[in-house]
Amino acid sequence: MKKIAIAGAGAMGSRIGSQLKKAGYDVTLIDFWDEHVQAINDRGLEIQTETDTYHIDIPACKPEDAEARYDLIIILTKAMHSEVMLQTLLDRGAIYEDTAILTLMNGLGHDERFAQIIPTTQVFLAVTVWTAGLRGPGQILLEGTGRIDLQRADGENDARTEAIVEMFNHAHLNAYISDNVIQTVWEKATLNSVLNPLCTILDKTIFEFSSYPDARQQIEPIIDEIIAVAKAKGIQLNAQTLIQKIESTYPKNAQGLHYPSMHQDLYRGRLTEIDYLNGQISAYGREFGIPTPNNDMLLHLIHQLEMTHVKG
Known part of the structure; x- marks a missing residue:
């Protein structure tokens, strides 16, 4: 080339x-x-x-x-x-x-x-x-x-x-x-659909988010919806694998000290990519008749924050 x-x-x-x-x-x-x-x-x-x-x-x-x-x-x-x-x-x-x-x-x-x-x-x-x-x-x-x-x-x-x-x-x-790059794309999108909006809404680094003792119970319902939507599209995701990938980012010597990119975008006054993460999960859910209330709520909360932080 x-x-x-x-x-x-x-x-x-x-x-x-x-x-x-x-x-x-x-x-x-x-x-x-x-x-x-x-x-x-x-x-x-x-x-x-x-x-x-x-x-x-x-x-x-x-x-x-x-x-x-x-x-x-x-x-x-x-x-x-x-x-x-x-x-x-x-x-x-x-x-x-x-x-x-x-x-x-x-x-x-x-x-x-x-x-x-x-x-x-x-x-x-x-x-x-x-x-x-x-x-x-x-x-x-x-x-x-x-x-x-x-x-x-x-x-x-x-x-x-x-x-x-x-x-x-x-x-x-x-x-x-x-x-099977499609599966890899979905696995990374799951991580981003969990940590990006949650850390942005809570204004926390990844490590700070993980310090909450019930963090796993907080992320599991989001992951379950993504797995159901992925299955409808012919993509098999494993809940435990996804949880392990997400939790592997928690330590300070991994990605724990960082704010996710969505947090950086929002607090620098830029629109986020929420529509292509949780928003896309919600759209696929509507297409297949699969309820996605947790992803829907994250989508709406980020858009609410954009109204406050993004000007013009």
């Missing part, structure tokens, strides 16, 4: 884009944020790690200014902006019949939404445990390690799958071809 675009060049997009660029690939960062794009073009992308701070020269543009045709486009916008990004790039001629569109976004239903714009055979789903932070326009913080699991959305693999994995591994992103 000769030309790569990172569509949504926030913290994670800039991490992946910078590692691919350092590995020698032709990468362009694409983002809606004017100041971010301008800073990257003026000064390069500033990267701070545990031991160093340096700049990397990498081109950036807004989606409406994209001029090239890309072989791979990695979608890492906020979920609510992804379809506009994809449609804009399609209208600009940046996407052709062999372009692979890989989404690393949180949430559910992205493959279904993207299929309304491009063929499913061009859509790849991926899940990552890499982390990154955005310090300001053109500035990111990189810590820790991670991996990426991916698969074509229809479950088939082709030459592009192998090429993406080889490229990611050349860039030290630790990529693997999944044999």
Whole structure:
């Protein structure tokens, strides 16, 4: 794959884009944020790690200014902006019949939404445990390690799958071809649908939330609804496995000291991705006639908080 675009060049997009660029690939960062794009073009992308701070020269543009045709486009916008990004790039001629569109976004239903714009055979789903932070326009913080699991959305693999994995591994992103990425997506979405809204509503870190002695009783009804909805869609989830994944994040030396991304978005005055997490569970529940009162309530509570904290 000769030309790569990172569509949504926030913290994670800039991490992946910078590692691919350092590995020698032709990468362009694409983002809606004017100041971010301008800073990257003026000064390069500033990267701070545990031991160093340096700049990397990498081109950036807004989606409406994209001029090239890309072989791979990695979608890492906020979920609510992804379809506009994809449609804009399609209208600009940046996407052709062999372009692979890989989404690393949180949430559910992205493959279904993207299929309304491009063929499913061009859509790849991926899940990552890499982390990154955005310090300001053109500035990111990189810590820790991670991996990426991916698969074509229809479950088939082709030459592009192998090429993406080889490229990611050349860039030290630790990529693997999944044999059931849909299940992995749902498992991560379950974790996010539990911890993101609860920590946001309660204004607590993950560790602070876990310190409540009845935290497990609090999360189990949410998980049970997600399992029921997933089963209706032909996806088998295991309650104990999900609980273990969630509780493994509680310790301070894991993710316990962190506020989830939804908390960060809300208290920085940004809309959250609740509609693509608990909101999507609720929507699937209505479709299949499955009650989801706990997920419904979390959805409404977050939207109530957005009315207070998000201006404009």
